[in-house]
Amino acid sequence: xxxxxxxxxxxxxxxxxxxxxxxxxxxxxxxxxxxxxxxxxxxxxxxxxxxxxxxxxxxxxxxxxxxxxxxxxxxxxxxxxxxxxxxxxxxxxxxxxxxxxxxxxxxxxxxxxxxxxxxxxxxxxxxxxxxxxxxxxxxxxxxxxxxxxxxxxxxxxxxxxxxxxxxxxxxxxxxxxxxxxxxxxxxxxxxxxxxxxxxxxxxxxxxxxxxxxxxxxxxxxxxxxxxxxxxxxxxxxxxxxxxxxxxxxxxxxxxxxxxxxxxxxxxxxxxxxxxxxxxxxxxxxxxxxxxxxxxxxxxxxxxxxxxxxxxxxxxxxxxxxxxxxxxxxxxxxxxxxxxxxxxxxxxxxxxxxxxxxxxxxxxxxxxxxxxxxxxxxxxxxxxxxxxxxxxxxxxxxxxxxxxxxxxxxxxxxxxxxxxxxxxxxxxxxxxxxxxxxxxxxxxxxxxx
Numbered sequence: 001x002x003x004x005x006x007x008x009x010x011x012x013x014x015x016x017x018x019x020x021x022x023x024x025x026x027x028x029x030x031x032x033x034x035x036x037x038x039x040x041x042x043x044x045x046x047x048x049x050x051x052x053x054x055x056x057x058x059x060x061x062x063x064x065x066x067x068x069x070x071x072x073x074x075x076x077x078x079x080x081x082x083x084x085x086x087x088x089x090x091x092x093x094x095x096x097x098x099x100x101x102x103x104x105x106x107x108x109x110x111x112x113x114x115x116x117x118x119x120x121x122x123x124x125x126x127x128x129x130x131x132x133x134x135x136x137x138x139x140x141x142x143x144x145x146x147x148x149x150x151x152x153x154x155x156x157x158x159x160x161x162x163x164x165x166x167x168x169x170x171x172x173x174x175x176x177x178x179x180x181x182x183x184x185x186x187x188x189x190x191x192x193x194x195x196x197x198x199x200x201x202x203x204x205x206x207x208x209x210x211x212x213x214x215x216x217x218x219x220x221x222x223x224x225x226x227x228x229x230x231x232x233x234x235x236x237x238x239x240x241x242x243x244x245x246x247x248x249x250x251x252x253x254x255x256x257x258x259x260x261x262x263x264x265x266x267x268x269x270x271x272x273x274x275x276x277x278x279x280x281x282x283x284x285x286x287x288x289x290x291x292x293x294x295x296x297x298x299x300x301x302x303x304x305x306x307x308x309x310x311x312x313x314x315x316x317x318x319x320x321x322x323x324x325x326x327x328x329x330x331x332x333x334x335x336x337x338x339x340x341x342x343x344x345x346x347x348x349x350x351x352x353x354x355x356x357x358x359x360x361x362x363x364x365x366x367x368x369x370x371x372x373x374x375x376x377x378x379x380x381x382x383x384x385x386x387x388x389x390x391x392x393x394x395x396x397x398x399x400x401x402x403x404x405x406x407x408x409x410x411x412x413x414x415x416x417x418x419x420x421x422x423x424x425x426x427x428x429x430x431x432x433x434x435x436x437x438x439x440x441x442x443x444x445x446x447x448x
Contacts, residue, residue, distance in 0.1 A: 012196075015020060021224050025144060030156045034135055036158030039199040040133055040169040043107040044072065044125070046195055049172040049290060050188035052275060057186055060116060066399020068119040069272055073391040075127030080388070083132025084139060084381035091212035092140045095132070098204025102129040108196035111189035127388075135380040138141030138364055143213055143376070144228065147368050148315070155308025157359035160301035161267070162357050168195075169297070171292020199215035204307045214240075252370050252381050252432060255425055257274060257386025260363060262422040265389035266328050266356035270296055270349050273398060273408060277349075281342035289371060294351040300357035308361040312396040317365050318430035322423050324359035328352050336412035369433050 045224050049374050055065055087095040113119045114199045136156065145153050175194055176187030211217040273298070278289050311320045332353035338344040367379050398411040 018227065019329055021227055021336070022145070022149065022381065024220075024224070024297035025120065025228070026156070028217075029141070029144070030153065032206075032209075033141075033157050034160040034163070034200050035135070036096075037134070038164045038167075039101065039202055040100070040130060041161050041164035042172075042195055043103060043412045044130070044192055045164065045268075046107075046172050047110070047123075048166065048272040049169065049176065049276050049293075050191050052188075052289070053176060053180075053186055054188040054277065057188070058119075058434065060119070061403060062376075062399045063403045064116045064119070066402075068116065069399075070392040070394075070396035071120050071124040072127035072130075073130075073388040075124040076131045076246040076388050077127075077385045079128050079131035080135065080385040081378055081381040084135050087132060087136045088139065090265060092136065093207055093210040093212050096136055096140075096210065097203050097207030099130060099136070100199050100206060101430075102203075103133075104196045104199030107199065111185070111192040113448045130406070132381065134279075135384045139380050143185050143232075145233050145351060147365065148235055149366070150365050151308045151312040151317070151361055152305075153410075154364045155304050158357070158360050158364075159304060161360070162297035162304065162353075164297075166294045166297040166301065169290040169293035170287075171195075171290070173285075173287040174399060176290075177285070177287045178281070191277050204443075248382065250370065250379070252429060253367070253382055254386065255429055256363075256366060256370075257383040259422045259425055259429075260383050260387035261390035261393075262314050262325070262415070262419045263356050263359050263363065264327070264354050264387045265394045266332060266392035266419060268391045269332070269398065269415065270353040270356075270410070274349055277345060277408065278342065281340060282346060283342060292346065295346060299350050299354035303354040303358040304361060307358040311362045311365070317362050318426060318433075320362045321359055322426045322430075324355045324362070325423040325426060328355040329416045329423065331355070332412050332416030334420065334431060336409040336416065 001367050028117065047065075051065055054060070055062075060068075083095070083099070103126055106122060110119075110122050110126070113122055132154070141150070141153060141157065172191055172195070173198050175191045178187075179190035179194075180187035215222070217225065274293055275289050275427070278292055283289050288419055302421065307320055307324065311317055314320075328351075331348050335345055335348040336350065338348060364380075367383060371378070394415065397414075398408055401411045402408050
C-alpha cells in the first residue's frame, strides 16, 4: 500500500515528502534507464575491442575500420530527429522498446560480416536503429523532473556510458579470449552475439513496464502524480519555442550541437582508439587491454557524479561546462605528444575521458533554457545529431590520419583544439542566455 502524500494547511507538499516522491521516481526510472544505456553504449563501442582480432582475420585496414565504425553515426544522424518526434507522439514505451530490440538484433548480425561492404552496411543500419534513444530518454526525463533537478538526474542516467567501458572492456576482452574458436567462431564473433542479448531482453522489458508519462504511472498514487505535475508547472522555464521547426531555425541550438559534438569527439576517441593505442604502446593481450580500458571509465563515473551534483547545488551550468571543456582539450593535446608512452598516454586519456564525460550531464541541462514544448524534443534530437558528427570524425578521420601519417597525434591535436574553441562558444552562449533572462518577465508561480 502506497503512503499518502502529506500536505500542510496551505496545500503545499513539505520538502521531506517531496524529496521522498522524487526518490521513489528515481529508483523506478534511473537504474533501469542506466542499464539500458549501458547495453546501448556497449553495443556501439564493442567494435573497438573487436578490432583487435577482426581486422587481422578480415584483412581490413584502419581506414576501412574507421569508415565502418563511423557510418554508425551517419545512420544515427539521419533518423535522430524523426525518431524523437515519433517518440513524442506515440509514447516512450513503444518507441524506446522498439529501438532496443532492433539495435540488439543488428549488433548480433555484425558477427556475420566478411567484407568491407557488409561491415559498412551493418554499422549504418545499427546507427539508424539506435537513433533517438539518448535524446528520447533525455526528453522523457524532462517530463518528470523540473530543470533544477536535472543535473544530478542526467548524471546518474549518463553513468551508463562510462559504466559500459568499466564493465564492458574487461568483459569484452574475456569473451574474445575465452570463446575464441568455440563452435568454429572467432572471439570477436562471440563478442557481438553475446553482448547483443541484453539489449533485446531489456527492450522487451521496457515495452512491458515503462509508463509514457506521470499520469500513466501505476506505481504512483493520485497525490504523488498531482505533486509531480505541479512541480513541473511551478518550476518551468519561461516558454521559448513551441513548434519543431523553430528548433532548426535557432542558431543557439546549432551552437549547442557544435559544443556537444566536440565533447563526443573526446569520448569516442578514447572508446574507439584507446585499445589500439595501448596495444601499440606494448600493453599486451586483448584481456589485459580490456582491463586497462576500464581505468578512464572509473574516473569518468566518479567525476560525472561530482560535477553534476556541484552544478545542481550551486545552480550554475555554464562555468562548470567551460572548465570541463578546457581541461579535456588540453589533455588531448598533451596526449598527442605522449603516444609512445604507455603510462603517460593512459593517464592523459583518463583525464580527457573523465572531464569529457563530466560535461555531459551539465550540458544537457542547457537546451531547456532555450526550448520548450514540441521544439524541445526536436531540439534535443538535433543537438545530438550534430554531436554524432563528432563520432564519425573520431572514427573515420582519426583512422584516415593514422593511415596517412602512421600516428594518431595529428588527430588528437586537431580535436583537442576544437574543444578549446568549444569552451569559447560556451562562454558566448552564456552571455546570450543571461541577456535574454535579464529582459524576460518572470513566469507566474501558482501555489501548490
